[in-house]
Amino acid sequence: MTDDSLPPLSKAEWIVMKIVWQLQKAVAREVSAVAAEENGWSSATVKTLLRRLVQKGYVHTTPVGNGFVYRPAQSASKSLRTAVEGLVGGIVEGATAPVIAHLVRNTQLTSADLDELQALIDEKKQTLEKPQVSTPSKRVSPKSNSSGKRGFQS
Amino acid sequence: MTDDSLPPLSKAEWIVMKIVWQLQKAVAREVSAVAAEENGWSSATVKTLLRRLVQKGYVHTTPVGNGFVYRPAQSASKSLRTAVEGLVGGIVEGATAPVIAHLVRNTQLTSADLDELQALIDEKKQTLEKPQVSTPSKRVSPKSNSSGKRGFQS
DNA sequence: TCGAAACGGGTACAAATGTAGTCGATTCCA
DNA sequence: TGGAATCGACTACATTTGTACCCGTTTCGA
Numbered sequence: 001m002t003d004d005s006l007p008p009l010s011k012a013e014w015i016v017m018k019i020v021w022q023l024q025k026a027v028a029r030e031v032s033a034v035a036a037e038e039n040g041w042s043s044a045t046v047k048t049l050l051r052r053l054v055q056k057g058y059v060h061t062t063p064v065g066n067g068f069v070y071r072p073a074q075s076a077s078k079s080l081r082t083a084v085e086g087l088v089g090g091i092v093e094g095a096t097a098p099v100i101a102h103l104v105r106n107t108q109l110t111s112a113d114l115d116e117l118q119a120l121i122d123e124k125k126q127t128l129e130k131p132q133v134s135t136p137s138k139r140v141s142p143k144s145n146s147s148g149k150r151g152f153q154s
Numbered sequence: 155m156t157d158d159s160l161p162p163l164s165k166a167e168w169i170v171m172k173i174v175w176q177l178q179k180a181v182a183r184e185v186s187a188v189a190a191e192e193n194g195w196s197s198a199t200v201k202t203l204l205r206r207l208v209q210k211g212y213v214h215t216t217p218v219g220n221g222f223v224y225r226p227a228q229s230a231s232k233s234l235r236t237a238v239e240g241l242v243g244g245i246v247e248g249a250t251a252p253v254i255a256h257l258v259r260n261t262q263l264t265s266a267d268l269d270e271l272q273a274l275i276d277e278k279k280q281t282l283e284k285p286q287v288s289t290p291s292k293r294v295s296p297k298s299n300s301s302g303k304r305g306f307q308s
Numbered sequence: 309t310c311g312a313a314a315c316g317g318g319t320a321c322a323a324a325t326g327t328a329g330t331c332g333a334t335t336c337c338a
Numbered sequence: 339t340g341g342a343a344t345c346g347a348c349t350a351c352a353t354t355t356g357t358a359c360c361c362g363t364t365t366c367g368a
Contacts, residue, residue: 010325014241021246028345044328047346052325066334067345076249081256083241087168087234088257092175095230097267100257102235103242103250104274111282113251114275120258121268121275128265164355182316198358201316206355220315220364 006057006074009083015039016049017058021076028067160211160228162240169193170203171212175230182221 009017019034020026028050032043050070053059058079061068088096104117163171173188174180182204186197204224207213214227242250258271 012326018245021249022244041326042328043344044330045326048327051346065345066336076246077252080241080245080249080253084238084253084257087237087241088261090176091172091234092230093262095175095234096257096261097263097270098231099234099238100254100261100263101267101270101274103238103254103257104271104278107242107250107254108247109251109254109278111279113254114279114282116251116255117258118272118275120255121272124258124263125265125268128263128268166356183314195356196358197315198360199356202318202357205317222316 006079008086009053009056009058009079012045012049013053013056013058014083016046016053017072017079018076020053020059020070020072025069025071027064027069031070160233163207163210163212163233163237166199166203167207167210167212168237170200170207171226171233172230174207174213174224174226179223179225181218181223185224 015038016031016035019031019038023030023034028047029043031050032041032046035041035046035049036043050059054061054070058072058074059070060073061070088099109117169192170185170189173185173192177184177188182201183197185204186195186200189195189200189203190197204213208215208224212226212228212233213224215222215224242253263271
């Protein structure tokens with residue numbers, strides 16, 4: 001848990017991180033090349049970002065030759081999770097499900113991934129079955145509810 | 155496509171939006187109260203954010219009495235989806251699955267949601283069993299990747 | 309009816325972020 | 339071995355974001 005509460009990534013930093021995660025291990029020029037191609041950034045820009053990333057603890061360097069080899073110091077999925085959590089956190093209930101669906105639909109998943117998801121869903125379903133069951137449970141329409149955790153609204 | 159490509163939300167704006175989504179409909183003072191409680195923001199700050207949100211098209215106002223009633227002009231899930239997509243897009247494969255799992259685990263889902271997810275997963279599994287022939291799906295190479303997120307489904 | 313309180317809008321300004329030039333040191337190739 | 343190419347650090351500056359004051363207007367209590 002050392003590398004857990006890293007400072008948040010800015011947008012540009014996130015983009016560079018994606019490249020680093022992609023390459024897993026690269027010298028500045030390589031990262032630069034990708035960034036230049038995809039974003040039209042000058043190598044100076046990328047180097048600044050890379051430096052900030054190192055400062056923030058997202059990227060680890062190993063000296064080699066004149067410069068460094070850069071590699072991610074935190075996994076993509078962990079960072080992604082944190083970032084997504086930040087977005088989702090405290091959001092109105094019901095908004096997250098469609099996003100999950102969207103992600104499932106548009107992500108390339110292995111069958112192992114799918115199996116795990118399935119297991120998770122089964123688990124969830126069982127949890128759902130025991131709470132109060134009396135209501136006809138018409139699916140709520142997107143707007144009708146708004147009580148949430150914050151009740152004060154007339 | 156009217157309300158689709160709205161400019162991205164900054165962090166503070168996102169926080170205020172969450173409140174607006176939560177309340178669904180509120181005057182400035184109400185939003186302010188929540189924001190003050192949760193973030194310690196002055197009402198002036200919230201008002202600025204609210205105004206920028208209106209400008210960006212995320213919030214719709216209706217004049218009432220001295221001021222306005224604010225309400226979301228775009229759904230939480232749509233905005234969320236866009237935001238999450240921005241994060242995930244182009245990220246190294248394999249990083250998204252754990253995030254999806256995490257979301258499923260930590261989100262309150264209705265059984266309808268779970269059913270839908272299940273269906274999606276089944277569908278996916280079938281797709282996996284008969285891969286389409288035209289896409290060699292080379293291992294990611296640093297550059298030249300840009301096929302995009304358009305994961306086509308049947 | 310008058311003035312205090314509240315409201316929203318404009319304005320202001322500091323901090324963070326995005327973007328990049330420059331420079332001395334190092335490395336590599338001819 | 340000398341010079342071109344790189345490298346990372348430092349610096350610079352425009353833009354965006356975060357944060358809030360002030361002010362004219364509306365509302366409401368006395």
